[in-house]
Amino acid sequence: GFRRKSIKGEGKLGIMAKFNEVQKKRRAIISESKRAKHGDPYTRKLKQKAQPLAISGKRKRKLFKKWRRDQKEAVEKGVITMEDVEMAVADAAEGMLVVVVAVATDLVFKLGD
16 A cells, blocks of 8 residues: 655644644634724724623622621621611612621622612
8 A cells, every 4th residue: 555654744733733823813813803893093902891790690699698697697696686687688678779787797798789
């Protein structure tokens, strides 16, 4: 059988190296088009966007769970009374923006819409 001599740069590594170059050029083209559309007209730099204010449901549940645990510990230690906790819960039920401060843990949560 006829067997071709291998040329340096061919084979799996050579193919991947070629693909990496193609991918690098593709990314550069995409980023340039984004800069042209959304970037600053003079510097072509993309703007830094602010993080969204919405909290995911999973994160909200996690924060509430931690907050309830801290409130329970504070009540057990006697730092805050049960009336304080009930008032905060009642205010939250009315749909107002509530700031609850747990004195024992110096923990502040802003709850609301």
